[in-house]
Amino acid sequence: MAAGLISMLLDRLASATYEYIEGGVKQVLNVKEDVKKFTRTLRVIQAVLEDAEQRQVTDQAIKIWLDELKDISYQMVDVLDEWNYDILKQQVEKQEREQNALVLPNKKVRFSYFSRFFSAGKNSRDIFHRDIALKIKDLNDKLTEIYEERKKYHFLRKELGIQQPQQPQRPQTASYVNMSEIFGREKEQNILITKLLGDSSEAGKGLLIIPIVGMGGIGKTTLTQLAYNDDRVKSHFDMRKWVCVSDPFDEIKIAKAISGGYAPSSNELDEVLQCMSESIQGKRFLLVLDDVWTDDPKKWEQLKVPLIQSGAKGSRILVTTRKLEVANMMRATRNMINLGELSDEYCLSIFNHMAFSDRDVQEFGDISKEIVKKCKGLPLAAKTLGSLMQNKRTMREWKEVLNSKIWELEKVEQEVFQPLFLSYNDLAPTIKCCLLYCATFPKDYEFNRNNLINLWMAQDYVISKGNKNKGIMGDAVFDNLVARSFIQDFDEDLDTGTITSCKMHDIVHDFVQFLTKNECLIIDHAEGGTSESKVLGDKVRHLTLRYVPEGPLDISSYNCKKLRTLATFDSEITTIDPNLILQLKCLRTLNLSDNSIKELPEEIGELIHLRCIDLSNNGDLEKLPDTICGLYNLSTLRLHFCYGIKKLPENVGNLINLKHLYVEHCWDLKSLPRGIGRLTSLQTLDVCRSGGDNDEAFQIGDLRKLNLEGSLRIELVGDAIGKSGVEKAQLWDKKLFHLTVDFKRQTNSSSSVEILNALRPHPDLESLQIWDHNGTTWPNWMQSLHNLRFLTVDNGTQCELWPLGKLECLERLTIYRMNGVRKVGVEFLGLEDQTSFRIRSPPLILFPKLKQLNFCELSNWEEWEGVEEWTKEDSEITIMPCLSELTIYNCALLKALPDFVFKTPLQTLRIPGSERLLERYQEGNGEWAKISATNPNIRIDRR
Numbered sequence: 001m002a003a004g005l006i007s008m009l010l011d012r013l014a015s016a017t018y019e020y021i022e023g024g025v026k027q028v029l030n031v032k033e034d035v036k037k038f039t040r041t042l043r044v045i046q047a048v049l050e051d052a053e054q055r056q057v058t059d060q061a062i063k064i065w066l067d068e069l070k071d072i073s074y075q076m077v078d079v080l081d082e083w084n085y086d087i088l089k090q091q092v093e094k095q096e097r098e099q100n101a102l103v104l105p106n107k108k109v110r111f112s113y114f115s116r117f118f119s120a121g122k123n124s125r126d127i128f129h130r131d132i133a134l135k136i137k138d139l140n141d142k143l144t145e146i147y148e149e150r151k152k153y154h155f156l157r158k159e160l161g162i163q164q165p166q167q168p169q170r171p172q173t174a175s176y177v178n179m180s181e182i183f184g185r186e187k188e189q190n191i192l193i194t195k196l197l198g199d200s201s202e203a204g205k206g207l208l209i210i211p212i213v214g215m216g217g218i219g220k221t222t223l224t225q226l227a228y229n230d231d232r233v234k235s236h237f238d239m240r241k242w243v244c245v246s247d248p249f250d251e252i253k254i255a256k257a258i259s260g261g262y263a264p265s266s267n268e269l270d271e272v273l274q275c276m277s278e279s280i281q282g283k284r285f286l287l288v289l290d291d292v293w294t295d296d297p298k299k300w301e302q303l304k305v306p307l308i309q310s311g312a313k314g315s316r317i318l319v320t321t322r323k324l325e326v327a328n329m330m331r332a333t334r335n336m337i338n339l340g341e342l343s344d345e346y347c348l349s350i351f352n353h354m355a356f357s358d359r360d361v362q363e364f365g366d367i368s369k370e371i372v373k374k375c376k377g378l379p380l381a382a383k384t385l386g387s388l389m390q391n392k393r394t395m396r397e398w399k400e401v402l403n404s405k406i407w408e409l410e411k412v413e414q415e416v417f418q419p420l421f422l423s424y425n426d427l428a429p430t431i432k433c434c435l436l437y438c439a440t441f442p443k444d445y446e447f448n449r450n451n452l453i454n455l456w457m458a459q460d461y462v463i464s465k466g467n468k469n470k471g472i473m474g475d476a477v478f479d480n481l482v483a484r485s486f487i488q489d490f491d492e493d494l495d496t497g498t499i500t501s502c503k504m505h506d507i508v509h510d511f512v513q514f515l516t517k518n519e520c521l522i523i524d525h526a527e528g529g530t531s532e533s534k535v536l537g538d539k540v541r542h543l544t545l546r547y548v549p550e551g552p553l554d555i556s557s558y559n560c561k562k563l564r565t566l567a568t569f570d571s572e573i574t575t576i577d578p579n580l581i582l583q584l585k586c587l588r589t590l591n592l593s594d595n596s597i598k599e600l601p602e603e604i605g606e607l608i609h610l611r612c613i614d615l616s617n618n619g620d621l622e623k624l625p626d627t628i629c630g631l632y633n634l635s636t637l638r639l640h641f642c643y644g645i646k647k648l649p650e651n652v653g654n655l656i657n658l659k660h661l662y663v664e665h666c667w668d669l670k671s672l673p674r675g676i677g678r679l680t681s682l683q684t685l686d687v688c689r690s691g692g693d694n695d696e697a698f699q700i701g702d703l704r705k706l707n708l709e710g711s712l713r714i715e716l717v718g719d720a721i722g723k724s725g726v727e728k729a730q731l732w733d734k735k736l737f738h739l740t741v742d743f744k745r746q747t748n749s750s751s752s753v754e755i756l757n758a759l760r761p762h763p764d765l766e767s768l769q770i771w772d773h774n775g776t777t778w779p780n781w782m783q784s785l786h787n788l789r790f791l792t793v794d795n796g797t798q799c800e801l802w803p804l805g806k807l808e809c810l811e812r813l814t815i816y817r818m819n820g821v822r823k824v825g826v827e828f829l830g831l832e833d834q835t836s837f838r839i840r841s842p843p844l845i846l847f848p849k850l851k852q853l854n855f856c857e858l859s860n861w862e863e864w865e866g867v868e869e870w871t872k873e874d875s876e877i878t879i880m881p882c883l884s885e886l887t888i889y890n891c892a893l894l895k896a897l898p899d900f901v902f903k904t905p906l907q908t909l910r911i912p913g914s915e916r917l918l919e920r921y922q923e924g925n926g927e928w929a930k931i932s933a934t935n936p937n938i939r940i941d942r943r
Contacts, residue, residue, distance in 0.1 A: 001519070005273070005433065010043065024903055049429075085633060183350050185342075189223060192210070195208070195210050209332035211326055213339065214322065238284045246291050258280065280310050284314045293322075297329050304330075304772070341377020344369075344373065345381075374506075374794065375507070380419065429482065433461040447487070458612040487500065520541070543560070543567070571598055574597060582606060595618055597618045611633055613637050642663075652676065659682060660685065663685075664687050673698060676702065700725065712739055713740040752773050768792070772794070776799045783803075811851050815855050858894075881904065908941060
């Protein structure tokens with residue numbers, strides 16, 4: 001973690017703004033030079049960190065040295081934070097002065113509680129500047145001592161021309177396998193052999209690449225060995241070669257290994273590749289490249305080209321790797337095998353085979369099953385633990401292993417964690433920090449992608465590069481961890497395919513806890529807590545509490561002064577002690593979600609380093625203290641399901657750095673403060689409620705001042721919102737992905753139409769929901785949404801269905817409870833009338849990308865008009881060429897479906913609750929026979 005922390009700190013130092021502090025102290029101390037000296041020293045230390053972090057595992061002295069370096073770095077980060085806080089404070093004060101100057105003379109000026117409480121004159125600010133400068137000087141001196149101390153460890157420097165640090169030993173592999181030790185994987189083996197023996201080829205060439213991807217220890221090499229030694233495979237290929245590639249990827253070494261006895265003594269790449277080509281010329285070969293790490297396409301292409309050109313059709317390359325990037329680089333994801341966990345049954349078989357090779361299983365049978373649960377489907381862990389138990393003969397010894405943390409077992413650390421160390425050391429420093437931060441969560445916790453990225457940002461682990469913002473960089477880090485198999489069990493957004501949540505394998509969680517055991521601590525109150533925190537003392541930076549009983553939060557027995565994260569899970573906290581808050585001066589993340597907290601103490605305004613506050617699901621919380629508005633570094637505030645909150649603090653507009661505000665399901669929060677419009681950094685505002693005629697409330701038109709992105713829900717309450725006010729929002733300038741407009745069943749039909757027209761969104765909008773629109777016409781901007789992929793219209797609309805067939809990107813259309821719909825005509829498709837399809841030039845495709853079409857609870861819908869005389873083959877128009885799912889739910893009066901529906905590639909027709917359709921399309925009658933003849937693959941779901 002030290003390397004990532006140093007990288008982040010150097011980035012902060014590079015962006016330090018000396019002008020804000022230098023003027024007050026330059027006569028006493030040269031703070032600018034001190035910062036530069038600190039930076040230079042840190043860069044020299046950075047060059048040896050890779051070696052130091054690898055050696056700390058076995059050398060306690062180096063670990064202590066690294067701990068001291070991290071402590072100095074954390075302190076400097078906090079000093080820079082104080083410095084930045086003062087800059088932000090001056091900006092807020094300037095804004096308030098400008099705002100007050102605009103107030104009419106006879107109107108009472110309101111000052112924020114925080115401004116009154118912390119107002120300071122010039123002398124006070126000079127004292128503050130001097131204090132900052134003294135802290136930087138002191139830390140500079142301490143870092144110099146650490147710099148000098150490094151010499152006695154003889155670190156290897158990661159610099160050009162200087163020897164690189166020695167990587168952990170990567171084990172060599174061979175094609176031989178002991179079949180008696182293999183359990184499970186029959187299904188994967190059959191899939192792999194089918195791919196090896198099949199007739200498919202890649203891009204018309206004779207070479208097929210099959211990557212096997214999975215985490216370290218999951219059994220990739222073993223599966224490959226099983227296939228490699230299968231008799232059918234042996235007889236199918238003219239030539240088989242096994243090459244353990246490992247890292248670095250050496251093209252010459254690999255080519256020589258393939259050439260075998262034909263390999264030249266020369267190391268000239270061209271000569272070596274020429275010999276390799278001759279050795280496989282005209283042969284159908286199977287090449288195994290085991291343990292590939294590099295995703296450098298240049299290295300791969302040099303080797304790939306002669307393999308493709310020389311091998312016979314049907315040749316195969318089997319690649320094992322932990323990195324999805326390798327499969328992407330080889331352009332072989334279509335044939336990829338993602339290797340998952342083994343079942344507990346097979347893991348138990350592996351364990352028993354190793355543990356009871358010469359004795360009866362029965363004596364320890366039950367406890368064996370409990371120990372195997374620690375393996376969580378990882379064959380290597382089962383094999384290692386089984387081997388560990390071979391010589392343990394007493395129940396006491398077995399129970400000691402069962403009750404211990406897995407990283408306390410030396411054999412596990414050496415054998416199971418070693419493959420994970422290789423994957424971990426292959427990560428960039430900042431990505432290592434992000435991975436290790438996951439140790440702050442309990443096992444089996446389901447991470448929300450966006451929440452996790454925001455937490456990384458709160459710790460400054462995600463660093464922006466160039467013009468990319470931190471959110472984009474956070475996405476890249478997340479995707480990197482996915483690609484390296486560090487996280488799994490994904491839930492994906494059904495629309496975009498983006499991973500929205502995931503989990504971490506228990507063994508990987510054990511691994512990151514092992515690496516952070518001095519910094520991340522989880523206290524489980526259900527198990528009586530632990531005294532571990534007292535042993536670790538002030539080394540703990542991230543504290544997680546579970547199952548805290550109902551009552552006040554009491555952590556007086558823990559050392560909290562250096563905590564940067566305090567999180568609770570599955571707890572019932574009701575109050576927070578102000579004295580506790582005052583101990584958390586370094587805190588950056590405070591997660592008190594899912595409790596019963598009634599109020600936060602005003603002292604929370606003292607926690608100037610806070611970036612993220614999560615109070616979600618505290619239904620008893622009625623208000624936030626005014627002092628929270630002085631947390632100028634705060635970037636994320638989560639209040640989901642805080643349904644007791646009636647208003648936010650008046651001066652919330654002072655949160656100058658706030659980027660994400662979540663207030664969905666805060667049902668008593670009728671409006672937002674007007675000051676929200678000052679938050680120009682705000683990117684996420686999940687719900688915007690109209691302020692009506694309240695001058696002190698945030699209005700829809702104030703959205704124009706914000707730089708929103710992602711999703712937005714607009715709730716229009718009452719009839720006081722006018723067209724001109726809505727137009728001021730200028731949504732056409734907001735690059736939102738998803739927009740929901742909810743009229744809350746309170747606007748009349750004429751104003752509903754005007755307001756909806758005035759809300760014209762950006763033409764790049766991809767997802768739109770409209771609820772309770774009582775208008776008789778559809779929005780005049782609908783046809784301009786050329787990138788719209790998902791559209792939902794729900795309840796209240798009096799008009800007939802809108803002409804949507806020409807929306808060229810629409811993939812899913814859902815219509816709910818539109819009681820005004822009695823007939824769906826050809827206008828819905830985008831045709832003027834029944835004859836217009838005959839004279840089309842150029843040809844027209846209607847609903848060209850629509851995959852899912854849903855009609856639900858249209859109680860008055862009786863007729864869906866077809867296109868007369870239209871035939872798919874002879875017409876100049878095409879209708880719904882991608883439609884695969886059609887749902888007609890509870891549309892009791894609809895008599896029949898138009899013929900063109902059955903000429904689409906429809907796979908699933910759902911008609912539950914639609915009695916007339918159910919009767920018409922019963923299996924076995926004439927209509928069913930007609931449908932099945934036109935589309936034999938269709939499935940009708942009547943439930």
